Amino acid sequence: METEAQEIIIKGLTASPGICIGKAYLVDSKGVEVVPKYRIQDKELSNEVNRFKAAVKNARDELLKIVEKSPEELQNAHILETHMALLKDKMLYGRTIETIKQENVNAEWALKKVVSNLIEVFQTMTDPYLKERSADVVQVADSIMHNLVGTKKVNIAAIDKRVILVAQDLTPAETSQINLERVMGFITDRGGKASHTGIVARSLEIPAVVGLKNATASIRSDDLIIVDGNSGTVIIRPAEDNLVRYEERKINYEEYKAVITSESKAPAESADGVPLAVMGNIELPEEVVALLNYGGDGIGLYRTEFQYFNRPDFPDEDELFDKYKDVVEAMHPKPVTIRTLDINGDKALNNQFSAEEANPALGLRAIRYCLIKPQMFKDQLRAILRAAAFGNTRILFPMISTYFEIREANRILDEAAESLEKDGLPCNRDIEVGAMIEVPSAVIMADIIAENVDFFSIGTNDLIQYALAIDRGNEQVAHLFQPLDPAIIRMLKHVADVAREKDIKIFMCGEMAGTPHHIPLLLGIGMDELSMNPQAIPDIKRVIRSLNVADTRSFMKEVLKQKTAKSTIELIKDTYGNILAEQLYSG
Ligand code: PEP
Numbered sequence: 001m002e003t004e005a006q007e008i009i010i011k012g013l014t015a016s017p018g019i020c021i022g023k024a025y026l027v028d029s030k031g032v033e034v035v036p037k038y039r040i041q042d043k044e045l046s047n048e049v050n051r052f053k054a055a056v057k058n059a060r061d062e063l064l065k066i067v068e069k070s071p072e073e074l075q076n077a078h079i080l081e082t083h084m085a086l087l088k089d090k091m092l093y094g095r096t097i098e099t100i101k102q103e104n105v106n107a108e109w110a111l112k113k114v115v116s117n118l119i120e121v122f123q124t125m126t127d128p129y130l131k132e133r134s135a136d137v138v139q140v141a142d143s144i145m146h147n148l149v150g151t152k153k154v155n156i157a158a159i160d161k162r163v164i165l166v167a168q169d170l171t172p173a174e175t176s177q178i179n180l181e182r183v184m185g186f187i188t189d190r191g192g193k194a195s196h197t198g199i200v201a202r203s204l205e206i207p208a209v210v211g212l213k214n215a216t217a218s219i220r221s222d223d224l225i226i227v228d229g230n231s232g233t234v235i236i237r238p239a240e241d242n243l244v245r246y247e248e249r250k251i252n253y254e255e256y257k258a259v260i261t262s263e264s265k266a267p268a269e270s271a272d273g274v275p276l277a278v279m280g281n282i283e284l285p286e287e288v289v290a291l292l293n294y295g296g297d298g299i300g301l302y303r304t305e306f307q308y309f310n311r312p313d314f315p316d317e318d319e320l321f322d323k324y325k326d327v328v329e330a331m332h333p334k335p336v337t338i339r340t341l342d343i344n345g346d347k348a349l350n351n352q353f354s355a356e357e358a359n360p361a362l363g364l365r366a367i368r369y370c371l372i373k374p375q376m377f378k379d380q381l382r383a384i385l386r387a388a389a390f391g392n393t394r395i396l397f398p399m400i401s402t403y404f405e406i407r408e409a410n411r412i413l414d415e416a417a418e419s420l421e422k423d424g425l426p427c428n429r430d431i432e433v434g435a436m437i438e439v440p441s442a443v444i445m446a447d448i449i450a451e452n453v454d455f456f457s458i459g460t461n462d463l464i465q466y467a468l469a470i471d472r473g474n475e476q477v478a479h480l481f482q483p484l485d486p487a488i489i490r491m492l493k494h495v496a497d498v499a500r501e502k503d504i505k506i507f508m509c510g511e512m513a514g515t516p517h518h519i520p521l522l523l524g525i526g527m528d529e530l531s532m533n534p535q536a537i538p539d540i541k542r543v544i545r546s547l548n549v550a551d552t553r554s555f556m557k558e559v560l561k562q563k564t565a566k567s568t569i570e571l572i573k574d575t576y577g578n579i580l581a582e583q584l585y586s587g
């Protein structure tokens, strides 16, 4: 049936700036193309069954590799055993084969059907242990499905058409797999303002809009869509006039970007002569080129977890060292702040090293995870200390929430340095060590933590999440994710004051630092360094050059009198609205 191609405009949250126009390509929430159903002829049935058996065998081989590679993971052995058994279980394996043969359907569809039925059965069970086993069924089925689909090359990394991805959700790991020569941008139903998926999109420099709620319901593959990452707008099946207007906007925006990027190479200094380092956040070593192009004065946050995704094991020390050394050498003499592993939360590894958690954001994340895996942690620390022999390196510990954690992290760092000396490997222990301040308890304990580090780096993405109790990745509460809430501003002020009192440096690397209208406030608080997604650097340098630090200090006094985010926003608009408007792209 032909349907009328009507233009629809939907609004979401801006995740990454820029405009793209192209054909939609729908993927499901696991990054696999929506499971297709097709008929298998009788004479092809045994081939289809064999294709399924081959996928199970591959999934089994992957699992075996994981078991072999993880002698210290004995605590997980029962999970692996369960998974191994499930792969050949009659209810899953046997029934999928039966379904293929009886219904003449493809293996993916048969597997999906069998799994849905099984989950329903598990959910009706009263025994909580058995009920929870449905998670194992899902994981095992996923690994078979990925092998099935993988053989047909329709995973995200293998998309070979020039398209815009449309998904219910994408994990940061999936997003990092996007092939930039193919995918122009992406949009998702879910996702909040500071989700890691958006962060990855910005580092890939592709336009993205998240939190659209019902994009996947309104868009079909091959529909023409416009994604405006600057305003969070998506236009589905655009009418001719909008198409023309957005083609023009796209050109204007790209011209504006080229101009500000060329002036961004020089260091930023305020109008009254106060210099401020504007650094970049990176996720992958390959981003160094873009960061330098945007005029980054160094790397204020190297999120190292992306090297741990999309693989069944942990990278070893030499592999990590090679990557870190490349980054440190390419940036030299500019500083590189390497943050230790911050996995879980919304950056789950999705392998057997991560158990499913009911509240991942409050779970075994970041430094907590590292402290229970000392060998893995030490491998990373040794790699960082070795890379530090090749250039200006700092080390940063994420999600510190207690004094104990920073003390332990430093102790293991010392052990790593001693072991390197014993091994006679070149390294440098004489580097600055910092703590991320992103949990309210760390704000309260800042004076104690300060005695154990050389700098603080405030992670506002998590600080806002944990202080205001707003899931950073949830579109339902995205309107409440408010960096300018007076509670947050007071925390920033407190941490900055403690840093000055204790004579350590104070940096910010959360997304708040890369938002132009926050800059008067951050200058007023007295940040020593700001770090952001590299694309934001030119705008931020422009704004810094137009401001007077002395004025921002008195402005801060007014800010601290505000009782709501709304009045703070009004105050910023009244005081700096005109200056900001003059400096920035207005669309
Ligand atoms: C933060 O929380 O602000 C931060 C910079 O770290 P991440 O976004 O990686 O959690």
Ligand code: MG
Residues within 6 Å of the ligand: 398, 438, 459, 461, 462
């Ligand atoms: Mg964080």
